[in-house]
Amino acid sequence: MESEKLLNDLSQQFTNIPGVGQKNALKYAYWLATHKEVALNIKESLENIISRVRICKKCFNITTNTDEICNICKDTERDRTTICVLESTENLLEIETASVYNGLYFILGGLFSPIYGIETAIKRIDYLVSRVKEENIKEIILVISSTTEGDLTAQYIKDKLKNSDVKLSRISSGIPVGANINYIDRKTLIEAFSKRTLL
Numbered sequence: 659m660e661s662e663k664l665l666n667d668l669s670q671q672f673t674n675i676p677g678v679g680q681k682n683a684l685k686y687a688y689w690l691a692t693h694k695e696v697a698l699n700i701k702e703s704l705e706n707i708i709s710r711v712r713i714c715k716k717c718f719n720i721t722t723n724t725d726e727i728c729n730i731c732k733d734t735e736r737d738r739t740t741i742c743v744l745e746s747t748e749n750l751l752e753i754e755t756a757s758v759y760n761g762l763y764f765i766l767g768g769l770f771s772p773i774y775g776i777e778t779a780i781k782r783i784d785y786l787v788s789r790v791k792e793e794n795i796k797e798i799i800l801v802i803s804s805t806t807e808g809d810l811t812a813q814y815i816k817d818k819l820k821n822s823d824v825k826l827s828r829i830s831s832g833i834p835v836g837a838n839i840n841y842i843d844r845k846t847l848i849e850a851f852s853k854r855t856l857l
């Protein structure tokens with residue numbers, strides 16, 4: 659049936675999103691097919707995002723600036739000698755909302771993972787290392803989950819920076835093993851930033 663094929667095509671697109679399984683993908687597709695108004699609003703939002711949102715060339719945060727440098731990277735009031743390395747942009751929003759940090763950021767876009775591979779992370783870490791050298795960065799703070807993937811990624815970054823003078827620390831104290839930092843409250847985050855461990 660044509661309708662089934664159309665719905666399968668849409669649900670297939672949803673399964674490309676990390677964390678969305680076949681079952682939920684199909685559920686979303688059927689729901690949207692019967693709620694056209696919501697589907698149209700989503701279409702409009704997606705068009706806006708596709709045409710206006712860009713990825714910052716320096717830190718991989720999202721931005722609508724046409725020069726592809728985000729406002730945080732442009733901000734001269736911030737501490738430009740410290741970079742906080744994060745797994746994803748959601749983590750950045752959380753730290754900014756909590757106002758616990760005033761340096762620069764760097765988004766890895768993923769950890770070393772058997773499922774999602776390591777290529778994106780490796781490329782970005784190479785770029786991070788070049789920034790450390792070129793911009794006279796004094797401290798790198800890793801905010802990476804305490805998981806096997808997180809530990810492997812942190813170790814790789816440490817190895818890559820071993821010939822530089824940069825101070826490398828990781829926030830782990832106060833963050834439960836395996837916890838996603840998206841679910842940590844402000845108080846825990848403040849404590850975690852102040853008690854970071856040197857690597």
Ligand SMILES: [Zn+2]
Nearest residue numbers: 714717728731
């Ligand atoms: Zn940026």
